[in-house]
Amino acid sequence: MQEDLIYDWNHEGGFTFRAKPGFHLNDETLRDGLQSPSVRDPSIEEKLEILHLMAELGLNAADLGLPGAGERAVSDITRLAREIAEQKLAIAPNVACRTVIQDLEPVADIAQAAGIPVEACTFLGSSAIRQYTEGWELDRLVRLTDEAVRFAVAHDIPVCYVTEDTTRAQPDTLERLYTTAIEAGAKRIVIADTVGHATPIGVRALLKHIMRVVKKSGADVKIDWHGHSDRGLALPNCMMALATGADRIHATALGVGERCGNAQMDLLLVNLRLEGLIDRDLSRLGDYVRKVSEATRVPIPFSYPVFGEDAFRTSTGVHAAAILKARRKGESDLADAVYSGVPAAMVGLGQKVEIGFMSGKSNVVFALEARGITPDDELVDRILAVAKRSETVLTESEIESIVQEHRRAHGQV
Numbered sequence: 001m002q003e004d005l006i007y008d009w010n011h012e013g014g015f016t017f018r019a020k021p022g023f024h025l026n027d028e029t030l031r032d033g034l035q036s037p038s039v040r041d042p043s044i045e046e047k048l049e050i051l052h053l054m055a056e057l058g059l060n061a062a063d064l065g066l067p068g069a070g071e072r073a074v075s076d077i078t079r080l081a082r083e084i085a086e087q088k089l090a091i092a093p094n095v096a097c098r099t100v101i102q103d104l105e106p107v108a109d110i111a112q113a114a115g116i117p118v119e120a121c122t123f124l125g126s127s128a129i130r131q132y133t134e135g136w137e138l139d140r141l142v143r144l145t146d147e148a149v150r151f152a153v154a155h156d157i158p159v160c161y162v163t164e165d166t167t168r169a170q171p172d173t174l175e176r177l178y179t180t181a182i183e184a185g186a187k188r189i190v191i192a193d194t195v196g197h198a199t200p201i202g203v204r205a206l207l208k209h210i211m212r213v214v215k216k217s218g219a220d221v222k223i224d225w226h227g228h229s230d231r232g233l234a235l236p237n238c239m240m241a242l243a244t245g246a247d248r249i250h251a252t253a254l255g256v257g258e259r260c261g262n263a264q265m266d267l268l269l270v271n272l273r274l275e276g277l278i279d280r281d282l283s284r285l286g287d288y289v290r291k292v293s294e295a296t297r298v299p300i301p302f303s304y305p306v307f308g309e310d311a312f313r314t315s316t317g318v319h320a321a322a323i324l325k326a327r328r329k330g331e332s333d334l335a336d337a338v339y340s341g342v343p344a345a346m347v348g349l350g351q352k353v354e355i356g357f358m359s360g361k362s363n364v365v366f367a368l369e370a371r372g373i374t375p376d377d378e379l380v381d382r383i384l385a386v387a388k389r390s391e392t393v394l395t396e397s398e399i400e401s402i403v404q405e406h407r408r409a410h411g412q413v
Contacts, residue, residue: 006337017275019242024060026224026250027265029292030080031063031096033256042295044076048083050253050295053288054091057269058280061092061248063121067106068097074106081114094119094160099148108155119158121190122148126163126177128170138173145180153185160224162190167198167206175213182214188222188248189214193237196230196260200240203227207244222247227263229255234263239271253292254300270306270342283348305342312344313352315393317360320353324362355383356393363387367399379406 010017029050034041042050054062065077081093095110097103099122111118124141125134131141145161152159161181163174178189191210198206207223214221225241227234227250238249251265266289272278289307293300302309314320319339326335335351336343344350353366364383368375383402387394406412 005334017239017243017277019277020245020247023242023246023277024248025265025268026061026063026094026248027054027059027252028063028226028250028262029054029252029256029265031065032226032250032258032262033252033292033296034065035258036256036261036296036298037258039256039296039298044079046291046295047076047080050288050291051080051083051089051091052087053284053291055089056284057282057288058278059091059265061094061119063250064093064095064118066096067110068103074110078110078113081110081116081118085114085116092117092119094121096121096123096162098122099124099144099161101148101151104148104152104155104157107152107157111157117156117158119160119188120152121160121162122152123162123164123190123192124177125165126169126173127165128173129168130165138176142176142180145177146184149181149184149186158188159184159186160188160190161186162192162226164192165194165197166191167193167202168195171209174210178210178213179217182217182219182221186221188224190224190226190250191241191246193225193227193234196228196234198227198237199231199233200236203237203240204244207241207246211245224248224250226250228257229260229262232260234261235267235271238263238268239275242272242277253289254298254304256292256296256298266307267305270347273346274342282346285347286349306347311342312340312349313354314339315354315356315363316358317363320366321360321362323351323353324366327366354393355387355399357388357390359384359387368403371399373403379403382406 030047051062064080065073067074067077077095084091084093095107095118097107097120104120107118107120124145149159149161163177166174181189191206210223223246225238225246227237241249251263251268253265255261255264266285269282269285273282286307300308305311322338323335326338336345353363355363355367361380361384364380365375383399386402
């Protein structure tokens with residue numbers, strides 16, 4: 001398709017979306033995703049399948065769970081870590097822990113059982129509202145941070161230090177906590193938008209502040225972004241974090257997670273591909289989304305971007321006419337772009353035209369041709385007449401019934 005058919009305001013004035021070279025993606029589906037009270041905890045077999053799909057999609061790391069949740073959690077985490085080691089999956093394991101020594105002790109056992117390092121993402125509330133509610137003093141949080149991180153380092157556990165509710169915390173509090181963690185040996189820190197408070201402008205301001213803290217420390221420390229969707233801004237916040245210089249982004253399949261969920265890993269991958277920040281095969285992305293939906297029993301809304309039932313589906317006459325005309329021009333990608341901001345073929349899907357009460361002849365022609373049926377005028381009129389009286393789009397059986405009736409009337413069966 002000729003590039004000059006679409007004027008891209010996203011790149012007006014020569015703007016190009018930039019991110020730090022070699023940024024990573026961390027999948028939180030099997031930990032933060034499962035903290036939603038509405039999900040089902042998948043079986044270990046399902047978790048293993050999801051883990052393999054993550055690796056196939058080129059995701060760099062995966063949070064395997066919360067060891068403090070109990071024996072089943074520890075068992076599943078250990079099995080998943082062993083799978084990574086035995087199958088030589090190119091995905092690094094991590095787990096979530098409170099920033100206390102007792103939560104870190106099982107991580108050493110898991111790593112030893114699996115035979116590979118397991119990163120500990122140690123989290124600690126940082127905002128004034130959390131401190132006031134919990135009755136915490138900042139000095140106590142600093143002490144816990146120092147003790148836990150030093151314990152982990154002494155036991156060869158890589159530490160990713162997380163300040164919960166970072167996006168509502170005081171700048172000096174964050175500097176003190178992060179500096180303590182870095183001096184104790186943390187090699188990665190996480191900015192967590194725990195309650196989905198941040199806007200893209202806030203993300204940029206906060207991330208720049210934390211980057212100054214890291215620079216001031218003089219240490220080689222990576223910075224992660226972890227965001228939630230309470231204001232519906234998780235995905236644009238991830239993009240802003242990348243544009244500002246974050247080293248790793250956290251997200252979950254379908255955005256599953258507590259309350260309104262997390263940033264959607266599947267949609268993040270789609271947008272990174274569209275912006276030219278990654279160039280990888282996304283044909284199995286739909287398998288990943290559907291498997292997580294099935295395993296967690298989280299339904300995919302029909303209007304969900306890219307993978308919802310209606311994402312590449314229309315029953316409107318003018319839309320169908322444009323898609324049909326695009327196909328007639330013989331350019332395969334034209335029909336995929338004329339009424340779609342995301343190429344369906346990029347994720348192994350295709351445009352689908354239905355026949356309903358808002359349809360025109362083009363819908364019927366498209367649908368019949370897709371079924372290998374010659375769309376003669378009389379048949380087209382018959383189907384359209386039924387569709388106009390219907391309250392919904394016609395089902396496969398309804399269309400087939402009209403086609404068979406038409407064939408009988410003309411002695412074709």
